[in-house]
Amino acid sequence: MMALVDTELAFSVLLGREQGLVEQILADIALGTFVSGNRLVTAQLAERYGTGVNPVREALKQLEGEGFVTSQKNSGARVASFEYTSMRDLFEILQLLEPYFMAWFVDHYSDENVARLDQLLQQMRGLTTNDRVGFLHLDNLFHWEMYRHHYNKSALKIWKTKRLMLLAMHGNLAVSRTRIEHSIGEHQQIIDALRAGKGAQSVQALALHLSSSEDYWSKLIR
Incomplete structure (x- = not known):
């Protein structure tokens, strides 16, 4: 815990x-x-x-x-009070960047990377219901494990900044246990695809995870 x-x-x-x-x-x-x-x-x-x-x-x-x-x-x-359009724009940037990083990762990852992702996912499963900060921390680490070795450091810097800005828009919003469970399942699909050696499927699983996240936060912001 x-x-x-x-x-x-x-x-x-x-x-x-x-x-x-x-x-x-x-x-x-x-x-x-x-x-x-x-x-x-x-x-x-x-x-x-x-x-x-x-x-x-x-x-x-x-x-x-x-x-x-x-x-x-x-x-x-x-x-400030944040608007839906500002959040939408940030999500669109992340939805361009993250599959780009992931497409490189699926050609370069190791068993150690997958083991680390699995470890982070198990820690997510052990969180208390109200541990919003713990969930965000582990989610950041999960995504970072897949992106951190990418050669394009300028793009990584943009990702860090835009993700932090997006999180700031959610600062006063709770993450429901249902959303955490859905997110855990989406992360599991990414790991399963990597273990099966299905690179394209893991990129698709990531894209679906990002889309699902946007849908959840969009409803709250609206």
């Missing part, structure tokens, strides 16, 4: 050393630490992240430009 984990652990895959303050704030939104409508007080954020107020202001300005933060003259910066 896996306990709730902190931000750094839960998003260790997405928050690499090259990531900065913007990504840390996004991670806190993704974890539900800050939710839609919450004020983002510059001095408090500076203390939280161990930095100065000017870097925080710059980060908030960037997040405002990307639609994650709103700013008004008298109320300051707040976490």
Whole structure:
């Protein structure tokens, strides 16, 4: 059984050393630490992240430009209310990138990779019903295990950023046990296809998993 984990652990895959303050704030939104409508007080954020107020202001300005933060003259910066169209656009980008990574993985994976995927899946099965953070952490690791060796590091960096942004849109939404169980089954189909040496089938299973995930979150956002 896996306990709730902190931000750094839960998003260790997405928050690499090259990531900065913007990504840390996004991670806190993704974890539900800050939710839609919450004020983002510059001095408090500076203390939280161990930095100065000017870097925080710059980060908030960037997040405002990307639609994650709103700013008004008298109320300051707040976490934005996210729209379906923004989430749809991010899903479409991920649905282009992830099968591209997977198509390379099916030609290069090892038994060790599959064993690692299976280990992560078993940990998902052992989660408590309300462990949203644990599920997101393991899901990140599962996908990362399939993509991390890809040669196109620029594309991987885009994937990390867009996935983190997508998770931030879900920050104040619960993951139902039914969705977790469906997701576990979809991950199992990917593993089964890999073990059977059916590369095209595993890519198709991944695409169906992404489509199923989009359908679930779309209904909640709408």
